[in-house]
Amino acid sequence: MTVNESTIADETDEDEAPAQSRWAPWRANTALWVFLIDIVVILIFGALSPDHVFFNSQNLTNIALDSAAITLLAAGVAVLLGAGELDISIGANIILSSVIGGKVMFAAAGGSEENFGVFTDLPKGIALGVVTTLVCGALFGLVNGLIVTKMKVNSFITTLGTLGIGTGAALVITGGGNVQGIPFEFQEGYGINTWAGIPIPFIVSLVLIAIIWWLVNKTKFGIHGLAIGSSREAARRAGIKIERNVLVLFVMVGFVAGIAAVLDLARFTSTNVGGHETDALAAIAGAVIGGTALFGGKASITGAFFGSLLAVILLTGLVILGFPPYFQSITIGVVLIIAVFVRARSWALRNQT
Amino acid sequence: MRDARKEYGHVRALQGASLTLHRGEILALVGDNGAGKSTLLKSLCGAVRLDSGLIEIDGQPVDLSSIETAKDLGIEAVYQDLSLAPDLTVADNVFLGREIVYQGIRGRLGMLDRPTMATESNEALQALGINLKSVSISVERLSGGQRQAVAIARAVRWATVAILLDEPTAALGTRQTRIVLDTIRNAAARGLGVLIISHDMPRMLELADRIIVLRHGRDVAQYRAGETSINQIVGAMLGETVQA
Ligand SMILES: Nc1ncnc2c1ncn2[C@@H]1O[C@H](COP(=O)(O)OP(=O)(O)OP(=O)(O)O)[C@@H](O)[C@H]1O
Ligand SMILES: [Mg+2]
Numbered sequence: 022m023t024v025n026e027s028t029i030a031d032e033t034d035e036d037e038a039p040a041q042s043r044w045a046p047w048r049a050n051t052a053l054w055v056f057l058i059d060i061v062v063i064l065i066f067g068a069l070s071p072d073h074v075f076f077n078s079q080n081l082t083n084i085a086l087d088s089a090a091i092t093l094l095a096a097g098v099a100v101l102l103g104a105g106e107l108d109i110s111i112g113a114n115i116i117l118s119s120v121i122g123g124k125v126m127f128a129a130a131g132g133s134e135e136n137f138g139v140f141t142d143l144p145k146g147i148a149l150g151v152v153t154t155l156v157c158g159a160l161f162g163l164v165n166g167l168i169v170t171k172m173k174v175n176s177f178i179t180t181l182g183t184l185g186i187g188t189g190a191a192l193v194i195t196g197g198g199n200v201q202g203i204p205f206e207f208q209e210g211y212g213i214n215t216w217a218g219i220p221i222p223f224i225v226s227l228v229l230i231a232i233i234w235w236l237v238n239k240t241k242f243g244i245h246g247l248a249i250g251s252s253r254e255a256a257r258r259a260g261i262k263i264e265r266n267v268l269v270l271f272v273m274v275g276f277v278a279g280i281a282a283v284l285d286l287a288r289f290t291s292t293n294v295g296g297h298e299t300d301a302l303a304a305i306a307g308a309v310i311g312g313t314a315l316f317g318g319k320a321s322i323t324g325a326f327f328g329s330l331l332a333v334i335l336l337t338g339l340v341i342l343g344f345p346p347y348f349q350s351i352t353i354g355v356v357l358i359i360a361v362f363v364r365a366r367s368w369a370l371r372n373q374t
Numbered sequence: 375m376r377d378a379r380k381e382y383g384h385v386r387a388l389q390g391a392s393l394t395l396h397r398g399e400i401l402a403l404v405g406d407n408g409a410g411k412s413t414l415l416k417s418l419c420g421a422v423r424l425d426s427g428l429i430e431i432d433g434q435p436v437d438l439s440s441i442e443t444a445k446d447l448g449i450e451a452v453y454q455d456l457s458l459a460p461d462l463t464v465a466d467n468v469f470l471g472r473e474i475v476y477q478g479i480r481g482r483l484g485m486l487d488r489p490t491m492a493t494e495s496n497e498a499l500q501a502l503g504i505n506l507k508s509v510s511i512s513v514e515r516l517s518g519g520q521r522q523a524v525a526i527a528r529a530v531r532w533a534t535v536a537i538l539l540d541e542p543t544a545a546l547g548t549r550q551t552r553i554v555l556d557t558i559r560n561a562a563a564r565g566l567g568v569l570i571i572s573h574d575m576p577r578m579l580e581l582a583d584r585i586i587v588l589r590h591g592r593d594v595a596q597y598r599a600g601e602t603s604i605n606q607i608v609g610a611m612l613g614e615t616v617q618a
Contacts, residue, residue: 240484241473244466251459258457259471260442318461 051312051364052324059327059334066338075341082220086213086288088333089222090115090281094300095307095329096230096322097277100237101270102305102313103320105250108165108271110180111278111304112297113187118157119282119292120191123200126150126286132202140204147207154286155279161187162275166268184301191294203290212287222284229280233273234322246270250317299350303332306353310360331356387413388424389591395536395567400558402578402599403571405588406611411571414588415538418569419451420444431535448534454541457525460514464506465495467513468528498531499524502560504553519550523557530560536567543574555581575604587611 066075074080094111101108130146132139140146161183168179214221237243245266248256256263281300285293309315310331311324335356336349387410395401405411416422418429420438429436431447438444444451458467466473469491475481495509504523506516513521522542529537539558543551555577562568572578578585579599587595587610595610 239486241475241486242484244462244470244473244486248459248462248466248470251461255457255459255467255470258441258451258453260445261471314461318459 052321052327055311055324055327055331055360059331062331062334062338066334066341070338070341075338078218080337080341082215082218084330084333084337085223086220087337088330089220089226090284091300091303091307091329091333092326093226093229093277094281094304095311095325096233097274098301098304099308099311099313099320099322099325100233100243100246101274102308102315103237103250103317104246104267104270105253105317106169106176106267106270107305108162108180108274109177109301109305110161110165110184110187111274111281112300113184113191114158114161114275114278115282115285115297115300116292116294117187117191118154118161118279119285120194120200120294121157122150122154122279122282123203123286123292124194125153126204126207127200127202130204132204137202138205140206143204143206147204150203150286151283154282155276158279158282159272159276161278162272163268165275166271169271170264170268188294191292195292195294199292199294201291203286205290207287208290212284212289222287225280229277230322230326237320237322242266242269247318247320250314250320252318302350303329303353306357307332310357312364315361328360387591388417388427391427391588391591391593393569393586393593395569397535397567398562398565399584400562400568400570400582402582402585403569403588404573404575404578404585404607404611409588409611410591411588412540413591415451415540415569415571418444418536419449419538421451445532448532449536449538450529450533451538451540452522452525452529452542454544457528458513458521461512463510463512464499464516464524465492465509467524468495468498468509468531470528472532494531499527501564502527502530502557504557517550518546519553522546522550522554526554526557526561530564530566533566536569537561539568539570541571541573543572543577551577575607579604589613 063075067073069075098108098111126146126149128146129149130143131141132146165176165180165183168174168183169176174182211221216224237246245256245261248259248261249263249266253263285296307329308320308325309328311326311328312321313319313325332349332353335352336346339348339352340346391410391414393401393403393414403411403414413422417424417427418438420441420443423439429438436443436447438447438449441451459470462470465488474487474490474494476485476487481487492509499506499509502523504520504527506520506524513524516524526537526539526542542558543554546554551574558568558570558581570578570582579602582599585597585599585602585607586593587597587607589611594613595607597607
């Protein structure tokens, strides 16, 4: 047995040799890298922008508000990716949930076409509208989850399908337009309200992202999801309830889309049916740039936060520098591919030794 | 286990196989490809259901209807691959599906007690003579032999009756195989019954106490490891010399 122990000790040395440096854990921390890239990009835009307007507090507040939805979505998608599943229907979910929730809010608050902006039952209407939106979001996720777990349809195909269904249904309801006339009071109280200079929706997102981080890293539920994404067979053999876990994850992502839908209503006092085509791309890209594995097993919530923040910073910066906003999706595409390439290469290097 | 039978459609994988596994004993199950070894092992760990047959533990008939039931009864299986989740840490793998949570409210929220899990994983590994630098590194950073050793340590940590291994060394080199075989010996020394499937005859002669030969879904021969030879076993596998 002594011989045996020394054999194993040898192997350990061999296997861990590449990671022995004190800095190794930091070098391997994708979230940290992405955070640093965020900082660098902010500094560059700050330096380049006329009168350094990029640094002014109004602009930073805008970035925070603009990133409230996408950072939360990216965090949700990261968990789902960690379990080896995908949801590309989040944009459609946001559209449909905000349309239904917006209609309910308008009606329940006692709004009418004739008396624009006059509401007879404001608090009840807003509360009911918010709850409806969130429930719709979660139900949308539940439908996705049920199709994936019960009907065993691959999640990419499932959510590609519900992406079409959700968007179409929303447009049928509105007749192709937007739901308008959401109370300004809701906008003032939530959508554009700040606390200590920080937009309240951004604070809400931060709190929810923190909860998601805790779930993934500190709980049984989180570890089960990663186990499923890492090796479905190993998870099954360990007695993990795979279907239930995946279903809950889809509902969670749906709920998170519901939060984004509420924010739409509150920010614009209307729905934004044309504004969510690239949400899924941006959320998945943000998660993957931040170190989440596209095929499961790893989910970095901090990475997803900084990765999706990058998209917002780029958009804002490019617009300030006078580029058309379309350049954002070009840059995100490029960054996504570079990020995945760099990571694959560093993996290959690590496994060579 | 007595007179186990299992058919997959027209394929009769098991047609009346019997075996007895004692505590503290290493029993090697050998046979040609398709002899039904894996099917037999799976029926003992609850992964497949027998069409007919009787399985007893300490003389009590048991119904191994699922992997969970088998686990509850103290039977753990180790597979050639896919036993561990590579992205998770060693400790998280040892406790996968049986995590320790904190007491009180944090526990009800499902919050993992990682310090305790780390300590206990370490103890489980040390008990089998496996020394890893840390149980908080992910399994994908271990060598194949170390992974299999961890998988066995996990099985031993939870098993109270027996551990079943299906070709645990098939993908491993000589040195890595030794790690795994030593771990198996230590497991048996702790009083567990060990059933191991392998095509590696010389090693099985060295490792096992008894060897049982399966052919066409039947147990056709049984030998004490010290009293047989590779030729004799191979003969029985191929059906050249059929003996009791
Ligand atoms: N899930 C299944 N569906 C249909 N037939 C199966 C299934 N599993 C095994 N069989 C068949 O049952 C027979 C016994 O298979 P088993 O895997 O038990 O053999 P084995 O002894 O483990 O072989 P090997 O040494 O190749 O691993 C084979 O003929 C096989 O084709
Ligand atoms: Mg087999």
